Structures are given as C-alpha cells and as structure tokens.
Amino acid sequence: MRATWTVWDGEAAADRKQWIDLWSDSAERHPFAHPDVCAALRPKGGRLMAASLSHTGGHVLYPFFLREIDGDLARAAGLTGDDGAPLYDLVSPYGYGGPMHWCIGDVAAATVKFEADFAVWAEQNRVVSEFARLSLFEESLLPFAGHTRKRQTNLVRDLEVTSEELSQAVASKVRSNVRRAHREGVTIVVDTDGRYVDDFVRIYSETMERRDSVDWYRFKRPFFESLHTALPGQFAYVYAHLDGLLVSSDLLLFGREVGYYFLGGTEAAAFRARPNDLVKMESMKWLKERGCKKYVLGGGVTAEDSLERYKRGFAPTGQVDYFTRERIFSAARYDRLLAAHRLRLSAVGREFDETGDYFPAYRRETEPTSQTRGADDSGASSESETPNAHADGFSRSLQEAAS
Numbered sequence: 001m002r003a004t005w006t007v008w009d010g011e012a013a014a015d016r017k018q019w020i021d022l023w024s025d026s027a028e029r030h031p032f033a034h035p036d037v038c039a040a041l042r043p044k045g046g047r048l049m050a051a052s053l054s055h056t057g058g059h060v061l062y063p064f065f066l067r068e069i070d071g072d073l074a075r076a077a078g079l080t081g082d083d084g085a086p087l088y089d090l091v092s093p094y095g096y097g098g099p100m101h102w103c104i105g106d107v108a109a110a111t112v113k114f115e116a117d118f119a120v121w122a123e124q125n126r127v128v129s130e131f132a133r134l135s136l137f138e139e140s141l142l143p144f145a146g147h148t149r150k151r152q153t154n155l156v157r158d159l160e161v162t163s164e165e166l167s168q169a170v171a172s173k174v175r176s177n178v179r180r181a182h183r184e185g186v187t188i189v190v191d192t193d194g195r196y197v198d199d200f201v202r203i204y205s206e207t208m209e210r211r212d213s214v215d216w217y218r219f220k221r222p223f224f225e226s227l228h229t230a231l232p233g234q235f236a237y238v239y240a241h242l243d244g245l246l247v248s249s250d251l252l253l254f255g256r257e258v259g260y261y262f263l264g265g266t267e268a269a270a271f272r273a274r275p276n277d278l279v280k281m282e283s284m285k286w287l288k289e290r291g292c293k294k295y296v297l298g299g300g301v302t303a304e305d306s307l308e309r310y311k312r313g314f315a316p317t318g319q320v321d322y323f324t325r326e327r328i329f330s331a332a333r334y335d336r337l338l339a340a341h342r343l344r345l346s347a348v349g350r351e352f353d354e355t356g357d358y359f360p361a362y363r364r365e366t367e368p369t370s371q372t373r374g375a376d377d378s379g380a381s382s383e384s385e386t387p388n389a390h391a392d393g394f395s396r397s398l399q400e401a402a403s
Helices: 011-025 035-040 071-075 105-126 164-167 172-185 197-211 219-228 267-271 274-288 304-310 331-347 393-401
Strands: 004-009 046-055 058-068 086-091 100-102 127-133 147-160 187-193 233-240 245-254 256-266 292-297 319-328
Touching: 004 233, 011 058, 011 071, 011 267, 035 046, 035 219, 046 086, 046 331, 058 105, 058 127, 071 331, 100 105, 105 127, 127 331, 147 304, 164 274, 164 304, 172 274, 187 274, 197 219, 197 245, 197 256, 233 267, 245 267, 256 267, 256 274, 267 304, 274 292, 274 319, 292 304
Parallel strands: 086 127, 256 292
Antiparallel strands: 004 046, 046 058, 058 086, 058 100, 127 319, 147 292, 147 319, 187 233, 233 245, 245 256
16 A cells, blocks of 8 residues: 555645544544544644554544744744745644554554655745644554653543552542532432533633633533534543532543543532532443443642642542653754744843753743643642632643644
8 A cells, every 4th residue: 555645734625524534443532532522622823734644454543733933023034035935833722632553564664754745845835843642541642753841740541450459559638528519419420422611611611701811711501502513422521410400511522432631610519518529430441331441530730739640539649640742943043933922022121941851942021821731621630729710731732622
C-alpha cells in the first residue's frame, strides 16, 4: 500500500467529510480529534486543519490550528517581505492530541515519512513554530521531533479491575464522602442523549459565576448541543439528584477504551451532601461497564494543589506525566520575532519574562500564560471552593484557546 500524506482544511466540506470518515474508522475514535469538537474550542484566529498519513496498513491523524502571527510583530521583525505574506504558527486543539496512529505496520518508517512531509508543508506555508498538547498514552503517538516539556501530573484511573477493587481502591475520604452522599439521599442519573442538558447548563453556569470565570468559559446550550451532534454515543452527563433537583454533574467524553472528565459543576447549596464524590465514583463504574479501560480525571493548576489532591483520591496510584511538544521550524524567523517582541515590550515599559515557559516565546505576555490541558469545577476538594474554576490541565488549554 502506497503511503499517502494529506493536509485537510477543517473549514472545507469535502475535507471535513474525509476527516470524519477516517476518525470514524479509527481504533479509538478519540473525542478530541473529531473536527467538530476541535472547532467548538477554536482559539482566536485559528484555522482548523489536520494532517493525515496512510502507511503500511494503518493511519495517522493530527488535528491542529493554523494561527496567523501578529502582522505588526512580523513587520517589526522585517519578515513580511514585499508581498506582505503572513507568517503562521501551529497549536493543537484543546485536550489531548498530537499525531495519533493506529494499525500501522512500521511505526518508525511512518514517523520518518510523516515528519518529512510535515516539515515541507510547514516551510511552504511559512509556519514558524508548533505547540502540541500530547496524549497521555505514548503508545498511541508517533515518536516526536522537537522538544517535549513536562507539565503537570495527571490522574488516570485503571478500570480493568473488579468492581470491588474499583470501589475500594480510593482514598478513605472519598469512601467517607460517598457514604455521606448516600445517607443524605443522593442518587445518580446518567444522561446519554442530552435530555437534561438545561440542568447541566444551570449547574455549570452557577459554578462559573461563583468562580468569577471569564466569559469565554461560560459555555451555553448551543456549545453542548454541538458536542451531542459530533459525538453521539460518546458522551454522558452523570448527575447527582437530591431533594427533587439535579445538583451536581460531570460531563464525560469517551472513545472506545478511554473516558475523559470534561466539564463539571456543583450547586453550592448541595456541598454538604458531598454529591460530586458519588458522581465521580459512579462515573468510573459506568465507564467500566461500557468497556472503557482507563478514566482520565486530569490534574491540577500547580503541583500538589487542592484540585490535584482531590482527583488523586479517586486514582491514588494513577499519576501520569503530561507533556507538551514545542518545535521551531524556522529558527531564523523565530529569533527575529522574539527580538522584535522584546523590543515591543520594552517600548511600553514592560520586561520580558525570562523565566516563563510559555511557547512560542514571541507570544509570551500577550496571551494567558498557562498551557497545560479541560475545564474543571466539580465542587472539588470535598465540595469546598477551589482556587480556579477551570483548574486542571484541560482548563489551561481553555485559557490559551480564549486568547
């Protein structure tokens, strides 16, 4: 079978169809690789695209956004040329990504082919740099060119255990809170078609208001309806029901073998009943019953913060390092952009942050600083207030996507 390398434009109907067809036939049907999920979380000015490769009986799929670099900065760096052609950089969509592969017979050869063709495409399209948020599961990724940076610890719960082990292998505080939820009369409702989405929006909106979140995070019903359309059979809202009301919920997205915590919230009035501990326990059980092998809970804002500790309670031995990739395609252009950026900051009395790890550095201090990965507010940390409404790794991607 001849190797075929392609770049699809997610805005073009024919390309989008080919992308969805390949995604639908993939081994995992990774929720964050569907073009409509990517599009729903588009960064400012990003054009949705995907690189694909068919090679030795298998495939590679890598979604990304092509972002135009600020024209004033490029002109200050002397990089626009007589034709005024813009420069670009790449950023992967919100969530866990990178060039994911399946059923490839020769991964090493496929990697060489993919990277060579990608580098040519990047040069032809005046791409300066690339920032990719990587899957937690290395076996699903092509080996990466470029620099990888360790970000936060994520928590992943192994679901390939007995039901008893699943319930018992959690922190004692979690077991105590689950018992309390039962005593308070909390019951669980699982919604797999979005019939109670208005309740989720109500709970989530109250949570975002309580956290004083920026407007970008305040997703409305159309956002969730777009997820329902893109991922039929691959999402579930797990609700806590108390005193006649739905009071806490986690939204799960899942592929064939891996489930992901995506968004959540809890009404403040229900904190006393510890409903979200029960929601998360029942989420794991439900995912196990449908055949998932892993459940990704995400992580915290900073190492060992309250949110990370809360999530570790559900996966005490499930720490997994989360990495991002940083790649420079044109070192000369990158250095000139960075020099121009330093001068621009200096001209307005601001100092360039030499210690920051935001990539690319020529965007540093012009965009939100966090770059790790979903939005979280499940009423975490034993239903007490947490420092940030979107505090796990996913939320950091959201912060960048809002820019």
